Amino acid sequence: xxxxxxxxxxxxxxxxxxxxxxxxxxxxxxxxxxxxxxxxxxxxxxxxxxxxxxxxxxxxxxxxxxxxxxxxxxxxxxxxxxxxxxxxxxxxxxxxxxxxxxxxxxxxxxxxxxxxxxxxxxxxxxxxxxxxxxxxxxxxxxxxxxxxxxxxxxxxxxxxxxxxxxxxxxxxxxxxxxxxxxxxxxxxxxxxxxxxxxxxxxxxxxxxxxxxxxxxxxxxxxxxxxxxxxxxxxxxxxxxxxxxxxxxxxxxxxxxx
Amino acid sequence: xxxxxxxxxxxxxxxxxxxxxxxxxxxxxxxxxxxxxxxxxxxxxxxxxxxxxxxxxxxxxxxxxxxxxxxxxxxxxxxxxxxxxxxxxxxxxxxxxxxxxxxxxxxxxxxxxxxxxxxxxxxxxxxxxxxxxxxxxxxxxxxxxxxxxxxxxxxxxxxxxxxxxxxxxxxxxxxxxxxxxxxxxxxxxxxxxxxxxxxxxxxxxxxxxxxxxxxxxxxxxxxxxxxxxxxxxxxxxxxxxxxxxxxxxxxxxxxxxxxxxxxxxxxxxxxxxxxxxxxxxxxxxxxxxxxxxxxxxxxxxxxxxxxxxxxxxxxxxxxxxxxxxxxxxxxxxxxxxxxxxxxxxxxxxxxxxxxxxxxxxxxxxxxxxxxxxxxxxxxxxxxxxxxxxxxxxxxxxxxxxxxxxxxxxxxxxxxxxxxxxxxxxxxxxxxxxxxxxxxxxxxxxxxxxxxxxxxxxxxxxxxxxxxxxxxxxxxxxxxxxxxxxxxxxxxxx
Numbered sequence: 001x002x003x004x005x006x007x008x009x010x011x012x013x014x015x016x017x018x019x020x021x022x023x024x025x026x027x028x029x030x031x032x033x034x035x036x037x038x039x040x041x042x043x044x045x046x047x048x049x050x051x052x053x054x055x056x057x058x059x060x061x062x063x064x065x066x067x068x069x070x071x072x073x074x075x076x077x078x079x080x081x082x083x084x085x086x087x088x089x090x091x092x093x094x095x096x097x098x099x100x101x102x103x104x105x106x107x108x109x110x111x112x113x114x115x116x117x118x119x120x121x122x123x124x125x126x127x128x129x130x131x132x133x134x135x136x137x138x139x140x141x142x143x144x145x146x147x148x149x150x151x152x153x154x155x156x157x158x159x160x161x162x163x164x165x166x167x168x169x170x171x172x173x174x175x176x177x178x179x180x181x182x183x184x185x186x187x188x189x190x191x192x193x194x195x196x197x198x199x200x201x202x203x204x205x206x207x208x209x210x211x212x213x214x215x216x217x218x219x220x221x222x223x224x225x226x227x228x229x230x231x232x233x234x235x236x237x238x239x240x241x242x243x244x245x246x247x248x249x250x251x252x253x254x255x256x257x
Numbered sequence: 258x259x260x261x262x263x264x265x266x267x268x269x270x271x272x273x274x275x276x277x278x279x280x281x282x283x284x285x286x287x288x289x290x291x292x293x294x295x296x297x298x299x300x301x302x303x304x305x306x307x308x309x310x311x312x313x314x315x316x317x318x319x320x321x322x323x324x325x326x327x328x329x330x331x332x333x334x335x336x337x338x339x340x341x342x343x344x345x346x347x348x349x350x351x352x353x354x355x356x357x358x359x360x361x362x363x364x365x366x367x368x369x370x371x372x373x374x375x376x377x378x379x380x381x382x383x384x385x386x387x388x389x390x391x392x393x394x395x396x397x398x399x400x401x402x403x404x405x406x407x408x409x410x411x412x413x414x415x416x417x418x419x420x421x422x423x424x425x426x427x428x429x430x431x432x433x434x435x436x437x438x439x440x441x442x443x444x445x446x447x448x449x450x451x452x453x454x455x456x457x458x459x460x461x462x463x464x465x466x467x468x469x470x471x472x473x474x475x476x477x478x479x480x481x482x483x484x485x486x487x488x489x490x491x492x493x494x495x496x497x498x499x500x501x502x503x504x505x506x507x508x509x510x511x512x513x514x515x516x517x518x519x520x521x522x523x524x525x526x527x528x529x530x531x532x533x534x535x536x537x538x539x540x541x542x543x544x545x546x547x548x549x550x551x552x553x554x555x556x557x558x559x560x561x562x563x564x565x566x567x568x569x570x571x572x573x574x575x576x577x578x579x580x581x582x583x584x585x586x587x588x589x590x591x592x593x594x595x596x597x598x599x600x601x602x603x604x605x606x607x608x609x610x611x612x613x614x615x616x617x618x619x620x621x622x623x624x625x626x627x628x629x630x631x632x633x634x635x636x637x638x639x640x641x642x643x644x645x646x647x648x649x650x651x652x653x654x655x656x657x658x659x660x661x662x663x664x665x666x667x668x669x670x671x672x673x674x675x676x677x678x679x680x681x682x683x684x685x686x687x688x689x690x691x692x693x694x695x696x697x698x699x700x701x702x703x704x705x706x707x708x709x710x711x712x713x714x715x716x717x718x719x720x721x722x723x724x725x726x727x728x729x730x731x732x733x734x735x736x737x738x739x740x741x742x743x744x745x746x747x748x749x750x
């Protein structure tokens with residue numbers, strides 16, 4: 001992320017505190033007919049002039065701000081660029097044009113359990129996954145018991161996770177990911193994992209996180225959830241910002257289109 | 258939450274002060290540890306002993322053998338002469354070997370020997386007046402005299418037509434070799450050798466160099482400090498901040514690599530000891546029976562080479578796969594991508610450190626003494642790790658775009674292994690190939706380690722500079738390529 005301190009100070013005067021500034025972001029993907037995976041192919045095709053690339057703009061000049069403490073919904077159809085904008089904001093993708101400024105640490109809840117190592121025990125994976133999500137050692141030590149309790153894994157925490165059931169894995173992953181109260185939370189659909197009991201518990205935890213005063217970027221196909229949770233909504237269509245504004249108005253527009 | 262790393266809490270002043278003071282501690286430590294080798298190195302201007310095929314004259318009372326020559330070296334460490342005794346046990350008298358200044362006739366050194374102690378083809382070595390300074394390119398006369406009776410004298414040996422051959426190799430303006438036997442000029446060349454040393458440039462200017470580097474360092478730190486205070490980025494501050502921020506993550510990833518490696522094996526971490534030992538054993542059996550290289554402390558020699566080469570092969574092989582192997586992480590979570598190859602290099606480094614234990618054990622069992630030069634061992638290891646980090650960054654980035662690299666790399670490591678003197682001495686190679694091998698970065702690190710462990714002395718100061726340059730250049734190339742291409746990774750995974 002660009003964290004230019006001078007810029008910080010200059011824009012600090014804005015009345016509402018922007019946590020994320022998305023400025024003119026465009027993201028281009030080059031679609032080659034096939035990915036070139038070998039040197040020989042690359043050379044022969046370059047010589048033959050056969051590298052055909054068709055460009056695809058997943059995002060075109062998208063700009064919006066996310067203010068401190070608000071829940072911003074992002075809506076749009078499949079392929080509208082919702083996931084791409086989340087990846088750009090969380091730093092995984094670098095935009096082709098434009099810039100994103102983030103003030104505060106982001107916890108992306110895009111995919112649970114990234115970086116789990118099947119050969120390590122649950123305990124070791126809590127620390128590994130926590131480190132990958134950017135938690136500090138002291139924080140993890142302090143919250144370790146809370147994570148274990150929430151995951152309801154009990155004695156299985158010292159067993160290599162290759163022996164876990166998929167439900168247990170998801171419970172562990174969810175517990176690690178949500179133990180933190182991040183400044184910026186990115187949620188791609190509300191996750192409800194595990195059995196009925198745990199689903200209810202995890203749903204509650206998600207709602208608790210999202211209403212707890214943190215800044216939230218929320219992507220969902222459920223208009224009900226969007227209307228219920230969000231303060232403002234951004235509507236993307238084919239990579240273009242269609243509308244942004246007050247939740248109910250935009251949602252009505254989106255549904256009556 | 259994440260560590261709040263900000264201008265206020267980061268102990269930049271402490272770190273910079275520690276750098277500036279720690280530098281001098283290292284400089285003094287290096288001065289002590291390098292000792293004699295910092296100041297002198299074996300001169301390339303030595304004269305090697307001519308193969309004798311004849312005797313010159315019997316050195317009896319009044320007989321004089323004079324060899325005129327000059328050497329291109331700064332101080333003479335030893336002068337050796339080979340003698341014929343004609344299997345007589347009746348030799349007697351005193352033999353005098355003297356070295357004279359050819360211009361002024363001044364005696365530079367002189368030593369007497371008891372002729373009766375000479376055996377056939379024995380070699381005498383001058384020990385008095387050594388080391389002899391200020392003789393570079395001076396015409397010198399080696400004068401051999403004796404007071405032996407007729408029939409009881411020893412005879413210095415010579416190569417009967419050696420002068421012409423030796424003189425053709427001389428450069429312009431040098432004093433030619435000339436031998437006179439009792440005042441009569443001869444075409445021969447006395448069987449003698451001169452070995453000496455040159456002062457190293459680094460040794461002469463050590464403190465001034467150290468001060469100059471310190472001044473540059475201080476200026477750079479001051480500049481960084483200034484920019485940091487005004488919130489501008491610098492490479493050093495950025496690296497320090499990243500280190501602080503990602504220390505825990507790196508630790509966890511290294512931990513994972515290490516645990517995962519031995520997780521399901523019975524002997525576990527013990528393999529880190531066993532692997533280099535078994536490798537060494539195989540090579541020892543093969544090479545001490547098939548080819549005899551006549552290398553002192555051959556097991557230690559082999560282990561040094563193996564440890565260094567295995568580190569390169571393992572760490573770079575792992576770094577190569579680090580980006581494409583962590584595809585699921587890279588496409589889902591943000592963290593600096595250099596962390597992946599970096600952790601592979603570090604986890605292999607732990608392996609390397611463990612394999613030093615059997616190396617030390619074998620060295621001690623072979624009867625090698627522990628010297629202060631052992632304390633220099635971190636230097637080649639750190640430089641090797643930096644070199645491998647650069648190479649690993651380069652390979653991992655290239656691998657994303659061209660999957661052929663993994664096959665090329667396995668061929669390359671094989672070639673590299675044979676071009677590194679792991680199990681053979683470098684001097685058995687033809688001259689041209691030696692030059693290539695001596696450009697091999699691994700050669701520096703292997704030679705450095707062997708010098709510390711087997712010879713028990715610091716290597717030539719040039720080796721420090723060459724090793725460091727190669728490491729820094731490799732790191733620079735690797736980092737630049739990696740930095741330029743890293744934003745594209747996620748699109749090609």
